[in-house]
Amino acid sequence: MTDLKKNLTKRPKPFFSGRREHLTPEAAKRASSFEETILQHSWYRPTLLKALVVAFGLLIILPQRASGQFGIDTAAIIAALQKMQSLMSTYMAAPLKTINQSEQSIASYEQKVMYPLTAINQAKSAVMQFESQFTNLNNMFHVNVSSATLPQxxxxxxxxxxxxxxxxxAISSQYQSVYGVVMAQNTASPQVRTMTDMTDTQAQDAMKRALQIDNLAESELTEATQMGQQIKQAAPGSAPIIEAEADVWVVRANAYTQEALAELMRTRGVDLANQSGIAKLATSDSTNHNGVVTGTLTNR
Known part of the structure; x- marks a missing residue:
């Protein structure tokens, strides 16, 4: 019997196509004889081969089950997460719950006792009323009191x-235009000229100081108005800051008041000094007159 595996004249049958190649009559005769021999001796081999190839292809095409997390077991991950959650619930959740309860108690105390909403609204309403009254007082403060009639x-x-x-x-020049200047040297005694100069000086100083204090008072009223507007819109927590700023302005106002009082005392001191000087001048004039009278009577 001829070995089929060593037969060089055989031609394999195409696997995926049923189309036959065009053969010569002699080759066709040999192929027909070969196929008959195959059918007689191994009719099952092509069918088995096809089944194996199809099965192998299905194994390649079908999706395989994949393991996530680089092959780590999911159950182990879930167990670790559960353990972590248990630890957090034991050592973190309980203290945080206690802290939250304490903060809620403090907030409730502040809202109901320290900063009750009703009292805050009442304070804001009172501030608005005070601001309205201050506005009226400010208008009264700016009432025109001018009374002079002559141009100078x-x-x-x-x-x-x-x-x-x-x-x-500008006060000095305007003061001299209204009250005049110190007398000329030969028109009055040196004492009278000195007293007059000192009186004019103190009068001008007092007028200048009064103008400065009026300007300071205007600035304080403006600042007080701004503070009142801020207080109406301020939160309860910012009230101490505004109060501290108001205290600073109170200290400044006291300083301005002391300065005005000192100027008033200087003016009063000059007035008393003038009265004393007038008395001294009168005494000196009386002494001179007595001397003149005595001398006249003696010469007779």
């Missing part, structure tokens, strides 16, 4: 009531 005195009065400290340098 009207100009001087306007400067004194301007509430503008920048007008201080």
């Amino acid at each position: 005195s009207q100009s001087f009065e306007t400067t004194l009531l301007s509430r503008n400290a920048n007008n201080v340098p």
Whole structure:
């Protein structure tokens, strides 16, 4: 029997196509004889081969089960997460719950006792009423009180009531235009000229200081109005800050008041000094007159 595996004239049958190749009559005769021999001896081999190939292809095509997390077991991960959750619930959740309860108690105490909403609204309403009253007082503070009728005195009065400290340098010239200058040297005694100069000086100083204090009072009223507006819109926690700023302005106002009082005392001191000087001059004049009278009577 001829070995089929060593037969060089055989031609394999195409696997995926039923189309036969065009063969010569002699080759076709040999192929027909070969196929008959195959069918007689191994009819089952092509069918088995096809089944194996199809099965192998299905194994390649069908999806395989994959393991996530780089092959780590999911059950182990879930167990670790559960353990972590248990530890957090034991050692973190309980203290955080206690802290939360404490904060809620403090917040409730502040809202109901320290900063009750009703009291805050009442305070805001009172501030608005006070601001309305302060506005009326401010309008009264700016009422026109000018009374001079002559041109020079009207100009001087306007400067004194301007509430503008920048007008201080103009007071001296306007004062001299209204009250005049110190007498000439040969028209009065040196004592009278000195007293007159000191009186004019103190009068001008007091007027200048009064103008400065008016300007300061205007600034304080403006600042007080701004603070009132801030207090109406301020939160309860910011009230101490505004209160501290108001205390600073109170200290400044006291300083300005002390300065005005000192100027008033200087003016009063000059007035008393003038009265004392007048008495001294009168005494000196009386002494001189007595001497003149005595001398006249003696010469007779």
